[in-house]
Amino acid sequence: xxxxxxxxxxxxxxxxxxxxxxxxxxxxxxxxxxxxxxxxxxxxxxxxxxxxxxxxxxxxxxxxxxxxxxxxxxxxxxxxxxxxxxxxxxxxxxxxxxxxxxxxxxxxxxxxxxxxxxxxxxxxxxxxxxxxxxxxxxxxxxxxxxxxxxxxxxxxxxxxxxxxxxxxxxxxxxxxxxxxxxxxxxxxxxxxxxxxxxxxxxxxxxxxxxxxxxxxxxxxxxxxxxxxxxxxxxxxxxxxxxxxxxxxxxxxxxxxxxxxxxxxxxxxxxxxxxxxxxxxxxxxxxxxxxxxxxxxxxxxxxxxxxxxxxxxxxxxxxxxxxxxxxxxxxxxxxxxxxxxxxxxxxxxxxxxxxxxxxxxxxxxxxxxxxxxxxxxxxxxxxxxxxxxxxxxxxxxxxxxxxxxxxxxxxxxxxxxxxxxxxxxxxxxxxxxxxxxxxxxxxxxxxxxxxxxxxxxxxxxxxxxxxxxxxxxxxxxxxxxxxxxxxxxxxxxxxxxxxxxxxxxxxxxxxxxxxxxxxxxxxxxxxxxxxxxxxxxxxxxxxxxxxxxxxxxxxxxxxxxxxxxxxxxxxxxxxxxxxxxxxxxxxxxxxxxxxxxxxxxxxxxxxxxxxxxxxxxxxxxxxxxxxxxxxxxxxxxxxxxxxxxxxxxxxxxxxxxxxxxxxxxxxxxxxxxxxxxxxxxxxxxxxxxxxxxxxxxxxxxxxxxxxxxxxxxxxxxxxxxxxxxxxxxxxxxxxxxxxxxxxxxxxxxxxxxxxxxxxxxxxxxxxxxxxxxxxxx
Numbered sequence: 126x127x128x129x130x131x132x133x134x135x136x137x138x139x140x141x142x143x144x145x146x147x148x149x150x151x152x153x154x155x156x157x158x159x160x161x162x163x164x165x166x167x168x169x170x171x172x173x174x175x176x177x178x179x180x181x182x183x184x185x186x187x188x189x190x191x192x193x194x195x196x197x198x199x200x201x202x203x204x205x206x207x208x209x210x211x212x213x214x215x216x217x218x219x220x221x222x223x224x225x226x227x228x229x230x231x232x233x234x235x236x237x238x239x240x241x242x243x244x245x246x247x248x249x250x251x252x253x254x255x256x257x258x259x260x261x262x263x264x265x266x267x268x269x270x271x272x273x274x275x276x277x278x279x280x281x282x283x284x285x286x287x288x289x290x291x292x293x294x295x296x297x298x299x300x301x302x303x304x305x306x307x308x309x310x311x312x313x314x315x316x317x318x319x320x321x322x323x324x325x326x327x328x329x330x331x332x333x334x335x336x337x338x339x340x341x342x343x344x345x346x347x348x349x350x351x352x353x354x355x356x357x358x359x360x361x362x363x364x365x366x367x368x369x370x371x372x373x374x375x376x377x378x379x380x381x382x383x384x385x386x387x388x389x390x391x392x393x394x395x396x397x398x399x400x401x402x403x404x405x406x407x408x409x410x411x412x413x414x415x416x417x418x419x420x421x422x423x424x425x426x427x428x429x430x431x432x433x434x435x436x437x438x439x440x441x442x443x444x445x446x447x448x449x450x451x452x453x454x455x456x457x458x459x460x461x462x463x464x465x466x467x468x469x470x471x472x473x474x475x476x477x478x479x480x481x482x483x484x485x486x487x488x489x490x491x492x493x494x495x496x497x498x499x500x501x502x503x504x505x506x507x508x509x510x511x512x513x514x515x516x517x518x519x520x521x522x523x524x525x526x527x528x529x530x531x532x533x534x535x536x537x538x539x540x541x542x543x544x545x546x547x548x549x550x551x552x553x554x555x556x557x558x559x560x561x562x563x564x565x566x567x568x569x570x571x572x573x574x575x576x577x578x579x580x581x582x583x584x585x586x587x588x589x590x591x592x593x594x595x596x597x598x599x600x601x602x603x604x605x606x607x608x609x610x611x612x613x614x615x616x617x618x619x620x621x622x623x624x625x626x627x628x629x630x631x632x633x634x635x636x637x638x639x640x641x642x643x644x645x646x647x648x649x650x651x652x653x654x655x656x657x658x659x660x661x662x663x664x665x666x667x668x669x670x671x672x673x674x675x676x677x678x679x680x681x682x683x684x685x686x687x688x689x690x691x692x693x694x695x696x697x698x699x700x701x702x703x704x705x706x707x708x709x710x711x712x713x714x715x716x717x718x719x720x721x722x723x724x725x726x727x728x729x730x731x732x733x734x735x736x737x738x739x740x741x742x743x744x745x746x747x748x749x750x751x752x753x754x755x756x757x758x759x760x761x762x763x764x765x766x767x768x769x770x771x772x773x774x775x776x777x778x779x780x781x782x783x784x785x786x787x788x789x790x791x792x793x794x795x796x797x798x799x800x801x802x803x804x805x806x807x808x809x810x811x812x813x814x815x816x817x818x819x820x821x822x823x824x825x826x827x828x829x830x831x832x833x834x835x836x837x838x839x840x841x842x843x844x845x846x847x848x849x850x851x852x853x854x855x856x857x858x859x860x861x862x863x864x865x866x867x868x869x870x871x872x873x874x875x876x877x878x879x880x881x882x883x884x885x886x887x888x889x890x891x892x893x894x895x896x897x898x899x900x901x
Contacts, residue, residue: 159183159204167205169193182206182228185850189213190229195220204228206260209853213237214261219249224256230285231263231897233853244271251276262287262309263897265857269293270310275301287333288312288893295334300325309333311357312893316340319358324349333357335381336889343368343382352376359383359405360885367411369394377401383429384408384885391430396421403427407453410434420445427451431477435459439483444469453477455501460484463502468493475499484529487512500524503667507531510542526667631690639690640675647684656684668729670722672745672755691753693746696803700741700810709844709855711750712807713862713891718752719744720887723800724880726754727793735761735791739799740780741806761791779813779824783872794874800883801825801869808859810841825870828863836860854897861890 154175160183169191170176176197187209194203195217202225210232218227227250237243248271250256256278266289274284275298283306291313299308300322308329315337323332324346332350335357342365343358353374363385371380372394378401388410395404396419403426411433419428420442427450435457443452444466450473460482467476468490476494479501486509487502497516504527511517511525511533522538525531532542627645634640645656660677667673675687696715699705707715719739726734736743736757743756782798784790802813805828811817813824831839836856837847845855865886868878878886 154178156180167191167194167210170197173197175199177223178202180204182208184208186210190215190234192217194218197221199223201255202226205232206230208232210234214246216245216249218246219252221253222255224250224253226258227256228258228260229264230260234261234264234266236266236268244268247271247277248273251278254278254280256281258283258285260285261289263289265290267291270296270315272296272298274298277302279304281305283307285309286313288896291315293317295320295323295339297322299323303327305329307331310337312336312889314338319344319347321346323347326350328352330376331355334361336360338362340364342366343371343387345370347371348373350374355379357381359385360889361385363387365389367392367395367406371395372397374398375400379403381405382409387411390414391417391435393418398422400424405429406433408432413437416440418442422446424448429453430457432456437461439464441466443467447471449473451475454481455479457481462486463488463491463507465490467491470494471496473497477501478505480504482506484508486510487531489514491515492517503527505529511537511539523667523669639692641688641690643686643688645684647682656686660686666726666730666734668722668725670718670751670753671725672753688755689747689753691745691755692748693750696741696744696746696752696807699746700807701812706843709858709894710891712844713858713887713894715744715746715750715752716804716807716862717884717887717891719754719803720800720880720884722752722754723796724884727796727880733793735793736796736799737761737785737791738777738780739796739803740777741803744803782874784874792874793880794877797877797880797883798870798874800880801866801877804862804866804869808841808844808862809839810843825867829867832860832863832867836863839863851898854894857897858890858894861893862887865890 153173155178157180159180163184163186166188167186170193177199179200180202182204185208189212190205190210192215195215200221201223206228214234214236237245257280262285270291274296281302282304287309294317295315297320303325305326306328311333318341319339321344329350330352331354339361343363345368348368348370351374354376355378359381364387366389367382367387369392372392377398380401383405391411391413399421401422402424407429413435416437418440425446426448431453438461439459441464444464447469449470452473455477458481462485463483465488467488473494474496475498483505484507487507489512492512492515495515500520501524503525506529508530511531525537525539531539533539627643630642630644632640632642673689678685699707726736737759738756743754745753745755747753780799780802782795785795802824805824806812811824818824828839836859837845840859845859869883871877
């Protein structure tokens with residue numbers, strides 16, 4: 126056995142010059158140099174007749190995998206995963222007749238030639254009769270999964286090819302591998318139906334086909350997999366019903382069917398899976414023909430049924446799920462009360478019931494949930510006092526907004542709860558009538574006169590407030606004078622920058638709250654209309670990634686919006702200032718935030734809202750670097766049934782869609798175009814208005830012609846450096862994002878992606894990035 130210590134060096138300083146002599150040893154049976162810092166090419170192995178185990182994962186080895194490995198006739202385990210190997214996978218691996226495990230994941234290998242990607246290496250592996258495991262994930266193998274996969278040895282237990290850019294259908298011959306235990310083909314580009322031949326994998330325990338383009342119904346052949354423990358089919362295009370026979374797979378522990386186009390009732394048989402751990406059926410069109418009764422799921426840790434068409438009451442049997450950690454029933458049509466029994470969910474950490482038709486009070490029993498970290502009941506019809514004990518002291522106003530009649534502490538932006546004086550009211554009235562009626566009459570008269578006098582004084586000193594523009598239950602009343610004091614008279618030293626039709630100032634209200642105040646320049650043409658548009662557009666918008674309007678102030682000669690203050694400024698400054706830097710994760714997160722905001726504008730309301738001026742200057746960052754889209758000065762609201770509008774108002778050059786600039790036509794696809802341009806700018810640090818670009822050579826044209834040359838040609842030089850240990854992982858991530866940006870910014874509006882799909886795609890790219898970094 127050869128280990129790092131055998132070299133006489135620390136594991137971080139080993140070089141191949143020290144190790145070549147060991148590879149020529151005729152007695153060596155195993156080489157274990159995992160998770161070191163070995164660099165350079167793998168030396169050819171010319172004479173190692175007894176070598177059985179070659180484990181070199183987690184290094185920085187590069188170049189091609191030498192064909193000489195195929196000469197090590199006794200080799201059983203070959204693990205070259207998590208290195209920097211490139212080029213084709215040797216098609217002579219089939220010479221390793223005793224090979225049991227082949228691990229070459231997370232490199233930059235291709236399946237065959239760079240042109241045809243013919244997977245010939247897999248054909249040769251059919252000669253390895255003892256082969257148990259093939260793991261090739263995280264390589265750009267591309268091509269189509271060949272039919273001769275069915276010729277692999279029946280000893281094969283694991284076939285893992287996640288994130289390999291595989292296209293085409295899943296071959297029918299996959300069903301020949303009758304002893305397979307794990308099949309993972311997630312994060313690829315597979316299409317077509319799930320083959321019925323999959324029932325041949327009788328012993329299968331894990332099946333992951335998520336994040337592909339699979340279509341058709343969920344095949345009943347899956348129900349023949351009696352040992353199945355994990356079934357992941359989410360993020361595809363599956364439609365039709367959830368087959369009820371899935372409830373007969375008693376071994377099932379994980380069931381993920383999320384983000385498809387399933388449209389049936391949820392079969393009641395699923396609630397018989399007593400030992401299931403996680404269920405995710407979110408983002409489909411599922412409904413329920415009866416109440417959801419999950420009381421038998423004694424081991425359930427996660428249940429996500431959000432974004433469906435579920436109706437009816439939430440049964441009290443939910444309270445018996447003492448193992449439940451996450452419950453998401455949001456974005457449905459559920460009604461009735463929140464069950465008192467929810468207090469029995471002693472391990473619950475996340476509860477989301479927002480955007481339903483729930484009524485009644487928030488039960489005090491929820492104060493018992495000491496592990497609760499996330500709670501959301503916004504957009505319902507709840508009333509009564511908000512609990513204050515336990516975890517409720519940590520929740521913000523966003524957890525309770527847009528309800529019927531909730532009351533509680535001022536920090537939650539709801540009215541205060543009134544004390545119950547009903548029991549004493551009759552006695553008070555009797556005493557008043559009997560002993561104090563004359564006195565009360567005098568007192569009441571004095572009070573009325575005092576109120577009238579103060580109102581007259583207030584009118585003489587304070588400008589009127591137009592607070593009906595915002596649909597808040599208790600809008601803050603802030604006068605012109607108060608705003609002026611909050612910003613030291615709107616001095617230039619407090620200016621944060623300019624917005625549409627005005628300037629933005631930083632201020633501090635009398636209660637100490639820091640705010641941004643957008644004061645409209647009423648001498649500018651269109652400022653009055655812009656103020657009304659911005660108020661109208663934002664009064665019904667409540668979203669984590671959209672700048673929140675606290676209130677507005679309006680008179681004949683003064684108009685202003687009071688907004689949440691964003692302490693980290695805007696994306697423009699972070700991208701183009703020498704004093705700031707955003708790493709790749711931060712940039713991905715920011716663009717996911719922005720995509721989520723735009724998707725909400727387009728799809729979160731009966732009347733779609735078009736921002737019309739999306740650019741880095743309008744993307745603001747709070748203290749946690751969460752992005753918020755702001756400045757709705759030229760936004761457009763589509764009427765019911767409209768797909769587009771005509772406008773004379775132009776947006777910012779460079780970010781504006783072609784049809785917007787040439788014909789004044791705006792639609793939701795204009796925002797998608799602008800988003801694509803911002804996406805390019807965020808990862809390249811190039812502005813669409815740079816002198817580098819002319820009319821015939823836009824930033825998009827440059828990206829389209831430069832992307833095939835590789836990410837290093839296009840990426841921000843500070844973001845992608847060849848000496849970075851995550852260089853390949855980051856380069857692949859940036860390339861995927863730029864492909865998405867090009868799909869958002871196509872010339873024809875109808876060819877651009879929908880923002881809902883953009884959000885999904887970006888989250889998939891981020892997950893791949895994190896997975897690959899973890900394994901490097």
